[in-house]
Amino acid sequence: MLTTKVDLRGVPCPLNLVKVKLAIEKTAVGDILEIEIDDGEPIQNLPVSLGRQGQEIVETIKCQGYFRLKVRRRL
Amino acid sequence: MSLTEEQIQRYSRNIILEQVGGAGQEKLLASKVLIVGVGGLGSPAALYLAAAGVGTIGLLDGDQVDLTNLQRQIIHHTADVGKRKVVSAKEKIEAVNPDVAVRTYDVWARADSIRDIIREYDFVIDATDNFPAKFLINDVCHFERIPFSHGGILQFEGQLMTIIPGRTACYRCLFPGPPPANAVAPCGQAGVLGVLPGVIGLLQATEAIKYLLGMGGLLTDSLLTYCALTMEFRKVPAQRRADCPLCGPNATITTLRDEGKVVCNRKGCKC
Amino acid sequence: MTALLSRGVPFVLGRNGMKSLQINGRAHQFAPAEMPATLCALLEKLGIGAATVVAEVDGRIVTPEQFAQTEVRDGQTIELIKFMGGG
Numbered sequence: 001m002l003t004t005k006v007d008l009r010g011v012p013c014p015l016n017l018v019k020v021k022l023a024i025e026k027t028a029v030g031d032i033l034e035i036e037i038d039d040g041e042p043i044q045n046l047p048v049s050l051g052r053q054g055q056e057i058v059e060t061i062k063c064q065g066y067f068r069l070k071v072r073r074r075l
Numbered sequence: 076m077s078l079t080e081e082q083i084q085r086y087s088r089n090i091i092l093e094q095v096g097g098a099g100q101e102k103l104l105a106s107k108v109l110i111v112g113v114g115g116l117g118s119p120a121a122l123y124l125a126a127a128g129v130g131t132i133g134l135l136d137g138d139q140v141d142l143t144n145l146q147r148q149i150i151h152h153t154a155d156v157g158k159r160k161v162v163s164a165k166e167k168i169e170a171v172n173p174d175v176a177v178r179t180y181d182v183w184a185r186a187d188s189i190r191d192i193i194r195e196y197d198f199v200i201d202a203t204d205n206f207p208a209k210f211l212i213n214d215v216c217h218f219e220r221i222p223f224s225h226g227g228i229l230q231f232e233g234q235l236m237t238i239i240p241g242r243t244a245c246y247r248c249l250f251p252g253p254p255p256a257n258a259v260a261p262c263g264q265a266g267v268l269g270v271l272p273g274v275i276g277l278l279q280a281t282e283a284i285k286y287l288l289g290m291g292g293l294l295t296d297s298l299l300t301y302c303a304l305t306m307e308f309r310k311v312p313a314q315r316r317a318d319c320p321l322c323g324p325n326a327t328i329t330t331l332r333d334e335g336k337v338v339c340n341r342k343g344c345k346c
Numbered sequence: 347m348t349a350l351l352s353r354g355v356p357f358v359l360g361r362n363g364m365k366s367l368q369i370n371g372r373a374h375q376f377a378p379a380e381m382p383a384t385l386c387a388l389l390e391k392l393g394i395g396a397a398t399v400v401a402e403v404d405g406r407i408v409t410p411e412q413f414a415q416t417e418v419r420d421g422q423t424i425e426l427i428k429f430m431g432g433g
Contacts, residue, residue, distance in 0.1 A: 018087040022078070022097040053093070116433045204433040227430030234430050250400055251409050254429045258397035262432035272433065298427065309371055311425045316407055 003032040009066050013041045017049050020071075024055065027073045032058065035069045043067045077101075082174065086128050094290040100128060104174065106287045109133035109196040111184055111212055113160045115262075115272030116226045117202035118150035120280040125168040127284060131176045132168060133196060136160040137183040147269040184208040186331040190215050198283045199223035202276060204262065206253035207334040213238065213246035214331055217321055222286055224279040224294075229259070231268050231303040233275035236294060236313065237282045241322065243295035248316040248323075253334050271303050368423040381420070385413040389426070399426045 006023045008016045020035055027033045037046055047057050050071055059070040078086070078097060082104075089095045089103075108129050110117045113136040124132055140148075140155045140163050155163040161179035168177050182188050184203060193199055193215050201212045201223055209225065216223045217240045225246050226235040238245050278299065285291045298311045320327045365381040367374045367388070382388040385408060389396050401408040401416070402425035408416050418424070 014091070015084060015087060018083060018090050021091060022083065025097050112433050114433055202433045204431065206429070206431045209431065226433060228432040229428065229430045232428065232430065234428070249407060249427065250429060254410070254431075255397050258395065259429045259431055265432075267432055300427070311402065311427060312405060313402075313407075314405065 002028070003034055003070075005034040005036075007036045008042070009036050009038055011037075011042075013045050016042055017046060020046065020050065021053075024053075024071070024073050029073050029075065031073055033071045033073065035071060036063075036066055037069065038066055082128070085172075085174075089127065095288060099288045099290075103128045103284070103287060104130040106198070107131040107133065107196045108198050108200065108283050108287075109135065109193060110200045110202055111135045111189075111208065112202035112204060113148070113150065113164045114138075114144065114202065114204055115147040115228065115267065116276035116279060117200065118148045118164070119273045119276040120200050120202060120283070121164055121168060122150055122171060123277060123280045124283060125172045125175045127280075128172065128174055129283070129287070130174065131178065131196075133178045133180065133192065134161045134164050135180040135182065135184060135189070135192065136164075137181055143263075147267065147272050149273070184211055186211060186215075186333045190219065190331060193221055194219050196221060198286055200276075200279050200283060201225050202279070206259075209246065210253060210334045211331070214321060214328060216240055217245055218331065224282045226275050226279045228267055228272050228275055229262065230265050231271060233271055233301045233303075234298055235275055235278055235282070236298045237286070239293070239295055244313045244315045245319060245322045247321040247328075248319045249298060249313050251320055256335070268303055271301075274301060274303070365420040367418065367420075370424075370426055382418050385416040385418060385424075388418050388424070389413065392426075394426060399428050401426055 004023065004027055008019055011019060016037060023033055037043060050057060054075045056072040056074050057069060058072050061068040078100060086100045090097055090100050106129050108124055110121050110132065113121060113134050121132060138160050140151045140158050140160055142156050144151055145153060150164045150167045159181055161181050165177040165179055168175055180192055189211065199212060199216055199221055201209055203209055212223060220240045222239045224235060224237050282294055285293060296313055298313050300309045300311060315322065317323050363378055365376045365378055382391050385401055386396060396413050397410055404423055
């Protein structure tokens with residue numbers, strides 16, 4: 001199983017969602033995508049949007065001023 | 076091909092759609108659509124396909140911009156009067172989206188010239204304003220097996236149908252041949268509500284995008300009619316006809332031909 | 347009957363001896379004496395130029411040159427499809 005990382009700190013909503021979507025397209029179903037996003041709007045919006053798309057948030061780690069999400073591509 | 080940072084932003088609303096995504100956007104950028112007729116139907120179709128990021132757009136029209144066009148042919152502006160239509164349209168498309176490669180053909184749709192052009196494209200939009208051209212596009216697309224969208228307007232009404240040659244009903248399955256000369260008044264004489272071609276042209280562009288991306292259901296084997304006065308859309312079923320002169324098993328049309336000369340009494344009018 | 351109604355089939359079929367045609371999605375009724383015998387007669391009654399449309403009678407395309415010989419019968423579904431050459 002592979003883990004791909006994408007740093008989206010400093011990328012505002014909704015562009016970060018577009019970039020996550022592009023990254024997910026490059027991730028095989030079942031693999032993990034690790035995303036770094038800002039506190040505030042991004043952490044409020046992105047997990048919800050990903051959940052709506054049917055992806056699985058495996059882990060949310062709070063770091064210094066940002067978050068690291070582990071997302072498993074489900075479809 | 077991989078999307079640039081600017082393209083990711085420009086096409087973000089497309090990309091975010093589940094049915095489009097980055098792969099779909101790349102497919103659009105690699106696609107070629109020919110728009111025959113850069114008038115009422117062709118103007119909105121060209122602008123929106125360009126904005127959507129269809130990578131190559133061909134424009135075929137042998138006319139020049141006339142003041143009477145501007146009421147509906149929104150790709151042409153007041154300062155363009157007198158300019159070749161394909162040149163005027165190319166300038167606007169490039170201003171909307173520099174990603175698009177525009178190929179221009181400053182000619183009329185004729186049997187001897189159009190086949191080699193149509194062959195180069197993935198999808199054709201029939202946005203012409205006369206019957207000979209409409210039948211010619213249907214026939215060329217049949218022989219070359221290029222899918223296309225038929226569109227037509229008159230006063231307050233419009234119609235369109237998508238044709239996948241060899242698989243779905245063609246224009247001649249519905250209309251075997253043009254109406255007798257002068258039976259149907261051209262728009263120059265009958266008039267046309269300026270917003271009408273906007274509606275139909277954009278429905279044609281929608282079909283082009285759906286076909287290119289392989290999403291949804293196409294308007295095949297049925298003709299969609301729209302009446303601006305009643306705001307009614309109707310889908311009329313249109314099956315392939317066994318006795319279709321073009322795509323039926325006993326076809327009588329086996330080579331390209333022009334369906335008569337285009338005649339109109341108004342100077343400079345190609346109705 | 348209700349099922350027929352909901353599908354837009356004219357509910358007066360046969361009632362009061364009226365004849366009925368479904369034309370472009372709308373029910374048209376004719377007294378027996380007024381019922382047009384052919385497509386040609388129907389177009390004339392509707393004030394539509396025979397050379398400006400093709401007809402689809404119960405799903406079958408009828409071209410203008412066949413209008414005079416094509417009989418119209420009670421209960422038929424007819425689509426009159428205009429030639430639209432503008433663009």
